[in-house]
Amino acid sequence: MIHVVRKTAGQWGMRVPAQRGEEMRQALIHEGALDASLKVLREDEDLILPLLEECEGAEWFEFEVHPGREPLPRHELVGGIAIMQDDDPDGAERLLASRPSLRTVVFAQGEVHGEYRIREFRVLAGDPTTRTKVTEHGHIFTVDLAGAYFSARLSTERQRILAQIQEGEVVLDMFAGVGPFAIILAKRASLVVASDLNPRAIGLMLENIAQNRTKNVLPMLADARRLDRILSWKFDRIVMNLPLSGTEFLTEAFRLCRPGGTIHFYSLVSVEGEHTARIRELGGTVLAERVVRSYSPGQWHAVYDIAVSAE
Ligand code: SAM
Numbered sequence: 001m002i003h004v005v006r007k008t009a010g011q012w013g014m015r016v017p018a019q020r021g022e023e024m025r026q027a028l029i030h031e032g033a034l035d036a037s038l039k040v041l042r043e044d045e046d047l048i049l050p051l052l053e054e055c056e057g058a059e060w061f062e063f064e065v066h067p068g069r070e071p072l073p074r075h076e077l078v079g080g081i082a083i084m085q086d087d088d089p090d091g092a093e094r095l096l097a098s099r100p101s102l103r104t105v106v107f108a109q110g111e112v113h114g115e116y117r118i119r120e121f122r123v124l125a126g127d128p129t130t131r132t133k134v135t136e137h138g139h140i141f142t143v144d145l146a147g148a149y150f151s152a153r154l155s156t157e158r159q160r161i162l163a164q165i166q167e168g169e170v171v172l173d174m175f176a177g178v179g180p181f182a183i184i185l186a187k188r189a190s191l192v193v194a195s196d197l198n199p200r201a202i203g204l205m206l207e208n209i210a211q212n213r214t215k216n217v218l219p220m221l222a223d224a225r226r227l228d229r230i231l232s233w234k235f236d237r238i239v240m241n242l243p244l245s246g247t248e249f250l251t252e253a254f255r256l257c258r259p260g261g262t263i264h265f266y267s268l269v270s271v272e273g274e275h276t277a278r279i280r281e282l283g284g285t286v287l288a289e290r291v292v293r294s295y296s297p298g299q300w301h302a303v304y305d306i307a308v309s310a311e
Pocket residue numbers: 115116117148149150151154174175176177178179180181195196197198201222223224225241242243
């Protein structure tokens with residue numbers, strides 16, 4: 001009998017030391033994160049455990065498919081919703097059956113677009129909804145994928161910025177969406193002003209403020225272009241998460257930040273240092289420029305941590 005070895009085109013995997021392999025495999029099964037259709041890889045003293053979704057520390061590997069098991073289609077998980085890039089109703093049904101926490105499988109029709117940075121979806125399997133709840137570091141966020149932007153991939157960034165906040169800071173989130181940065185940063189800040197142009201994002205942010213019992217986030221339905229005219233305050237820290245066109249708002253952010261304050265500016269870039277000259281021109285110093293994630297070949301999302309001149 002011929003044994004045909006089938007390989008995946010690529011899948012997220014978690015590298016663990018072989019002696020901790022079984023313990024980690026059980027933990028991933030418990031979290032519903034292990035892709036049981038793929039074989040565990042061995043590399044020297046390490047095991048690579050196949051994952052159903054990207055998570056912190058995950059890398060991309062080629063896995064062998066278990067004979068007799070169909071590999072699950074590629075997808076991104078947001079709470080109880082799996083987002084597939086392919087219009088594959090059979091794959092969607094298999095995906096839905098693969099983990100009890102999944103309620104809906106959708107097909108993303110096209111790219112994130114428009115001012116509100118949203119996408120259209122078609123439900124392929126499960127409950128006919130694009131609303132779900134996402135848990136992140138002890139917080140719960142209600143999101144509606146078709147109504148307002150949300151990315152679970154920014155959770156590490158939110159914790160990184162939270163760790164930099166000094167007690168009592170007043171923070172502005174210029175492109176706040178449903179409020180994940182604002183609500184998480186409010187744990188340390190004395191006040192977070194959270195502004196967005198999309199009314200549905202502000203509606204969901206109000207739900208999120210209530211369900212996380214947050215008492216120091218001020219939601220604002222406003223165009224970030226006008227914020228420096230509406231608000232006379234100077235902020236200790238500003239988050240600018242609008243990677244495709246955030247550069248258009250840098251002048252406003254510098255006007256709103258106090259001398260010596262910090263701006264976290266997210267941008268889509270294709271060379272390191274792409275915005276350094278502009279930031280210097282405005283009176284800022286780049287403290288760090290980090291890659292957040294890759295976007296397309298030769299382009300990535302970067303975050304610039306900027307110190308605004310103290311004079
Ligand atoms: N920070 C949020 C998060 O991490 O989930 C959302 C980021 S999303 C990439 C950008 C957000 O900016 C969207 O919610 C969009 O509605 C909002 N936006 C776009 N243009 C804007 C503007 N001129 N003023 C205020 N908000 C704007």
